[in-house]
Amino acid sequence: MQKILSIEGLSKNYPGVKALDGLNLSVQKGDVYGLLGPNGSGKTTTLGIILGVTNATSGTYSWFEQGSGDSLRKRIGALLNKPNFYPYLNGFQNLKIVADIKDLKNPNIAEKLEIAGIAKNANRKFQTYSTGMRQRLALAATLLGDPEVLVLDEPTNGLDPEGIADVRELIKSIANQGITVIMASHLLDEVQKVCSHVAVLKNGQKRYEGHVQSLLSGHDSIEIGSDDLGKLQSVLTAFEGADELKRMEDKFQVKLKHGFKAAELSAFLITNGVDITHFAHNKGNLEQEFLQLLSDRRA
Amino acid sequence: MLKLLRIEYRKQVNHSGFWILLALHLIVLLLISMNINSFLSNATFNINNMPEMDLALKPILQFPDVWQNLTYLAGYFKIILALIVITSVCNEFNYGTARQNTIDGFTRRDWLFSKIGLAKILALCSTSWVFGIGLILGYSHGVSVDLADVFGRMDFVLAYFIELVVYFTYAIFLALVLKRTGLSVILLLAYDFILEPILSWSLPENIGPYLPMNAIDRLNTFPFGKYVGTETLLYVPIPQMAWAIGFGVLFGVISYWVLKRSDL
Numbered sequence: 234m235q236k237i238l239s240i241e242g243l244s245k246n247y248p249g250v251k252a253l254d255g256l257n258l259s260v261q262k263g264d265v266y267g268l269l270g271p272n273g274s275g276k277t278t279t280l281g282i283i284l285g286v287t288n289a290t291s292g293t294y295s296w297f298e299q300g301s302g303d304s305l306r307k308r309i310g311a312l313l314n315k316p317n318f319y320p321y322l323n324g325f326q327n328l329k330i331v332a333d334i335k336d337l338k339n340p341n342i343a344e345k346l347e348i349a350g351i352a353k354n355a356n357r358k359f360q361t362y363s364t365g366m367r368q369r370l371a372l373a374a375t376l377l378g379d380p381e382v383l384v385l386d387e388p389t390n391g392l393d394p395e396g397i398a399d400v401r402e403l404i405k406s407i408a409n410q411g412i413t414v415i416m417a418s419h420l421l422d423e424v425q426k427v428c429s430h431v432a433v434l435k436n437g438q439k440r441y442e443g444h445v446q447s448l449l450s451g452h453d454s455i456e457i458g459s460d461d462l463g464k465l466q467s468v469l470t471a472f473e474g475a476d477e478l479k480r481m482e483d484k485f486q487v488k489l490k491h492g493f494k495a496a497e498l499s500a501f502l503i504t505n506g507v508d509i510t511h512f513a514h515n516k517g518n519l520e521q522e523f524l525q526l527l528s529d530r531r532a
Numbered sequence: 533m534l535k536l537l538r539i540e541y542r543k544q545v546n547h548s549g550f551w552i553l554l555a556l557h558l559i560v561l562l563l564i565s566m567n568i569n570s571f572l573s574n575a576t577f578n579i580n581n582m583p584e585m586d587l588a589l590k591p592i593l594q595f596p597d598v599w600q601n602l603t604y605l606a607g608y609f610k611i612i613l614a615l616i617v618i619t620s621v622c623n624e625f626n627y628g629t630a631r632q633n634t635i636d637g638f639t640r641r642d643w644l645f646s647k648i649g650l651a652k653i654l655a656l657c658s659t660s661w662v663f664g665i666g667l668i669l670g671y672s673h674g675v676s677v678d679l680a681d682v683f684g685r686m687d688f689v690l691a692y693f694i695e696l697v698v699y700f701t702y703a704i705f706l707a708l709v710l711k712r713t714g715l716s717v718i719l720l721l722a723y724d725f726i727l728e729p730i731l732s733w734s735l736p737e738n739i740g741p742y743l744p745m746n747a748i749d750r751l752n753t754f755p756f757g758k759y760v761g762t763e764t765l766l767y768v769p770i771p772q773m774a775w776a777i778g779f780g781v782l783f784g785v786i787s788y789w790v791l792k793r794s795d796l
Contacts, residue, residue: 284634329542
């Protein structure tokens with residue numbers, strides 16, 4: 234599979250701060266890759282370096298396995314930090330400049346404005362735009378030239394709930410076309426909903442890299458209560474899908490092994506004649522995993 | 533280069549400040565040229581304590597003198613165009629568009645060259661304007677309209693163009709370093725009118741003339757002395773042009789170096 238981006242040993246020192254400390258990442262074609270981390274963890278610094286605006290202290294990165302040449306960025310659609318446009322130009326004029334820089338012959342600006350939901354405001358000056366409209370214009374700009382990869386920094390920042398839903402749908406539909414997406418976010422929920430892969434950053438170091446699913450899998454937990462806790466315990470112990478059994482006052486918490494479903498457990502309990510008074514299925518939650526990764530002192 | 537100019541054009545064409553300052557510059561040049569005699573008798577001559585003389589009798593506006601005299605006076609008003617250059621550079625940092633241009637695929641060199649392109653276009657506008665005014669003045673005060681006289685001292689027109697481009701490159705450099713319009717303008721003026729004169733007094737006598745603003749100014753030194761018998765240079769020395777261009781290149785190179793090293 235083609236590597237879209239590889240980062241090796243990337244570091245960035247600001248006076249007194251190691252913003253990035255020997256980061257290695259690799260993004261394959263078609264990934265929806267989330268960079269997750271609290272504020273100040275190095276997400277934007279990483280994106281700034283791979284987008285050519287921040288000079289790395291050390292380390293290398295390579296786009297499309299072709300190095301870090303400036304012209305490679307013309308094949309990337311990127312939104313870093315906040316939308317940056319000329320306030321006295323309207324949306325359409327602003328995108329014309331982007332299209333010119335990217336050497337696009339037929340940029341099809343109107344279509345991209347339409348997709349991003351900003352077409353009807355395209356003739357207004359950028360300085361009159363609301364935060365949400367600015368974000369939408371920036372997204373339209375990233376789509377110009379049908380880039381092979383989108384780099385988005387907090388793409389739903391400043392949007393209202395409707396806008397957030399729109400943008401997530403947009404990212405999903407882009408990803409469904411096979412376009413690689415690299416997205417920084419401090420919103421766990423967002424990464425969980427949108428991304429296929431995730432790297433968790435803290436203090437400029439990588440704490441985890443892999444599938445979002447494997448970060449979550451095996452972590453579905455089920456709470457079960459019964460009047461006869463003794464019987465419940467013996468049946469649960471007999472269930473081959475149970476990974477971890479924990480007694481919690483008047484109920485048990487069971488973690489399911491990978492590949493087992495809650496329904497199988499409940500059927501097993503009923504077949505074995507357990508009277509269930511409480512049955513709660515807690516889906517694996519990235520937030521718990523995330524907090525655990527961040528509190529982890531290994532690294 | 534054409535691509536860079538097209539992009540720069542898109543940035544400027546709807547910017548009202550650009551048009552206002554450009555129009556102001558051109559109008560000021562026109563007004564000065566139209567009233568050159570009264571301007572001279574009021575301003576320049578008093579300042580320089582020149583002896584009284586009847587300007588009407590002097591060939592100030594005749595070919596080929598008009599070129600030297602006109603470009604000398606026009607040189608005072610390059611600051612108006614420098615404001616356009618400075619505003620344009622600083623705005624790109626305020627808007628975050630210098631960063632966005634880079635993200636979209638500009639190299640830092642592209643970005644710098646597009647600003648130097650703007651500087652050259654502005655210089656070209658002003659030089660053509662001055663050239664046009666010179667032709668009109670020369671013909672309307674024409675004693676000699678012999679082509680050898682009409683185009684006799686084009687070196688002053690070329691020197692005016694060089695003066696502007698070098699000055700604007702210096703303005704770009706200041707704006708890149710300071711990133712604030714007001715501060716850049718103040719330093720531009722302060723260096724030209726306060727710092728460099730002090731430097732030039734405190735340095736050994738033979739070094740002063742080689743400082744950058746002096747190098748630009750000395751492309752065309754005070755030309756009106758020739759009408760009262762003071763020794764006056766009647767052409768632009770090639771080494772002087774080369775020295776000024778050298779400063780332009782130097783400012784460009786330093787600007788590139790600053791830009792290359794900075795995080796946008």
